[in-house]
Amino acid sequence: MEKEELKNFYLSLIPGIREVARKSGYAIGIHGSLTRDLDIIGAPWVDNCVGALTLVKRVAKKLDAYYQTSLSKKPHGRKCYVIFFKFMDGPLAHAYIDFSIYPKIK
Numbered sequence: 001m002e003k004e005e006l007k008n009f010y011l012s013l014i015p016g017i018r019e020v021a022r023k024s025g026y027a028i029g030i031h032g033s034l035t036r037d038l039d040i041i042g043a044p045w046v047d048n049c050v051g052a053l054t055l056v057k058r059v060a061k062k063l064d065a066y067y068q069t070s071l072s073k074k075p076h077g078r079k080c081y082v083i084f085f086k087f088m089d090g091p092l093a094h095a096y097i098d099f100s101i102y103p104k105i106k
Contacts, residue, residue: 006092007033007034010034010095017063020055024050026049027043028041029043032098037095042055042102049104052081052102052103053079066084077102080098081101082099
């Protein structure tokens with residue numbers, strides 16, 4: 001798959017991800033080149049936002065995908081999850097989302 005096709009695929013996911021995040025009390029930012037993976041950041045935006053795990057579960061469900069929790073420790077208390085797509089072959093077989101979510105402050 002060409003880098004441009006992969007980038008377009010990732011960009012096509014953003015509106016749905018943002019819709020879920022907004023309903024869950026988060027804002028979504030994009031960083032990175034979109035050439036290998038989709039790097040996104042979830043930031044709590046309202047006082048009554050859901051927890052990070054609930055957010056990642058909702059996004060994975062929206063994308064008909066599954067997630068794994070990263071075991072690496074991240075700065076500033078953020079949690080990192082990787083969302084994988086269910087297709088196992090074809091041009092998008094190696095596409096994934098690296099999702100960093102900042103914790104809500106109680």
